[in-house]
Amino acid sequence: MNYIESVKVEGFWGERALEFNFNDDVNFIIGINGSGKTTAVNIVVAALTANFHELDRLEFSKIVIKLKSISSRKKPSVIINKQADDNRPFSSIVYEIRESASEKPLVLSLDDYEEQMMIRRYPRHIVERELYRRQGRTVSNSLDKLTNVSWLSVNRASNDHYDPDESEQISSVDRKLKELSNRLVRYFSTLGKRGSEQFESFQKEVFLSMLYRKTSKPFFSAAKEIDLDDEKKSLEGIFDQFKVKPKEFKSKLDGHFEALARAKDKLQEKDLNLNTTDISVLIGTERIDYIVDEWNKSIDKRKIIFEPRDTFLKIINSMMQRKEFSINSQNELQITTQSGKNLPIHRLSSGEKQLLIVLGEALLQEKQPWVYIADEPELSLHVRWQESLVENLRAINPNSQIIFATHSPDVVSVFSDKVFDMESMF
Template sequence: MSEGHLTPQSDDSNRHSQPERVAQFGRLRRYTATNLFGAYSHSFHLDHDEPTILTGANGTGKSTVLRTINWLSKGEWGALASIKFEQIRLEFASARLTVGKRKDGTLNVRLDRPSMKPKFWEFTPTQEPMDSWSAARARLFLADESELIAESWQEMEFLQEERNYRNYLMHSRPDNTPGWVKQIPSSFPTLLVSDQRLAPERKKRPKKRGAGDTIEVVSAIESAVLHINDEVQRYKSLYGTASQNLDRDFPRRVFTAMGAPRKFGTQMSLAKEFQDVQDLRSSLAAAGLIDATEVDESFSDLPLDNPDSLALISTYLSDTKQKLATFEPLRRRLEPFMEFLRRHYKGKTIRIDAQEGFQISSAKTGDEISPGHLSSGEQQMFVLSHKLLFESTPGTLVMIDEPELSLHVLWQSTFVDDLTEISGVSGTYFMLATHSPTLIAGRTDLRRSLDG
């Protein structure tokens, strides 16, 4: 493929058609890096329907490949400039992003898109007000693992200071970055999940007494549980509002339907529609989103042989579907999330309680299990699946660095299948960097070796 012309490609691998604003470039098809660390050149294509697995000896750049992709997506040019390379090229379904690095550290950024003129931009680290923050990010990401864990809190405090400094500079100095460069994050969304996914984080929580919020440091799994509980309550509130609005003028709409031309189905078709509604209600009740008492009995014994009865039942079913539809965005994420945990958490019950929220308990004794008391592997699975289903938008490239850390060997053997299943629900796609032969599990077709 020539550098001066980009041929449009159909994004047939993207089984989840997304709005233009979510991922304008389409899926990443190929990654190329030359002279990485002054020693390695890598080029590989990404798998269409299953996770792409990067392997290689320590030092060949597995983790760095993931980070460079993430830095490009997030526009962290200073972090990218802090490592040694000659050129990095990302080829998407409908775009190509090329970054070259000169000896003085300047980055030459080029964007090619079908039927558009190439766009160019230069980034010089010494002239970039956010460079110190980006470099700090690079130091954090490239630190030795033992050092990183030991100094994580110091690093987090330092990075917070750097973020504050960056925000100050952003508001005090003009930003000359071109608009098309600023749009790269929305055109090419990524999520990088590293071995720090269980690190504590600051979280706003309501005070037990008095008004306002307090800032606490909570574990990653507790933060995920709090987020799920917040989402459940938010959607229950939306459901309540929709119910009130529809119930308010239900009688009027029933009488209007009775006087309108007959557009209602037969008794048989309404019975099928009613059963579909009941199945959805049962599903929502099993997920803990509505009360089990809301699952109605059959109306087969009602007098449905006259038009007025059909009008009443038809209006009722229409209203019920509108009410339950408010849960749909949450249900699509929550059901596979809970099923995923139930499949992997042996001897444990997963449910959502109306008052207490997300609950994990012993299937044998019924005793509640605090999320923080789960094994590190169980916490990893919880936090990771939460990120994939609740923090990733459709079209996102999710990159997981060494997912085998803290995972039981049996979980490693099903991990690729698990991600493939989640991909079908979330519309995301995956790239992994791993040393685990168990995780690869003979899937040499998905493996991309960086050993040369």
């Protein structure tokens, strides 16, 4: 997927030209109220998501977006031409999409009156299904192949919204929080499934280890090198993962390692007068050592699988006061107060909800290249949270390109060289 290299808008507010040359990592668009920063990010988002309602509303005549990939020399581009038509209630909008600079553009126009009305009137999934049937692929299908875009503007939406599943109206923030919570459940479930598959892979290795296999290390050599305490702790961890109670294995485990310690002492003293018990425990130890090695590899792989989730929880818990976030057995976010009570997610403060939404969106990007665009993400956030916001987002997804329209110098923080001031852009 691609990042945005540059955006050029002609006819911005009717007569002005606007151009951004974005950084690959962090970008801030600043300016006083009415300077056009929200309009600028809306244009970028509408262009890359084929939002024709917004493209109709916003003032421009041409948008040129150049994209770039870290792993490829291709230079995709998206050009949108908009022209008013006095005979129709909407402008003509034509997309030219190139997957590389050398290729001919894919031109997608919706000049047909019926299609124009449909694209503006009906939900996107209905429109895409119908247009796909008619012309093979849509603008949004083509754009989705070029870049991933996260657009966060919960506080710019209308103040309330009727949810058919609720008995009363809910705010745009609560609606977004509810949507995010559902997406997080699916994401955590996916991680859990991958973790379970890794554990099943280890179980398979346990059974296969009972069969003959080649080994480059003689059993007596393995016994000499083994750390008895570490080996014992690892086996206790394995038994715990298999849900074997300590009372069911402790005496046998102690007996095994007592016998192993005696056999190991004989080997170190070069006493080869090994009895049947010594030989048996040494041979078994080589197999156990192999299983422990496989277990440790499995643990490392599981840590990698759950690292995004654990990083997210660590960051959000470090920012919260008197509350702790965790994941319950249903893969839902669970909030526990300092007094040990469970707090429903809708009972969070407005700032806590905003923080959870901003960080949660970054987590759901799954460390993939995303263009993360937000309008005033600092709303309702404490100054201390604003100061660490971008660095925390980068910790959750270091592969995102952040483009924020903001009033807050605290959000900009140490990234003052990544600022685009709308007052000096024209």
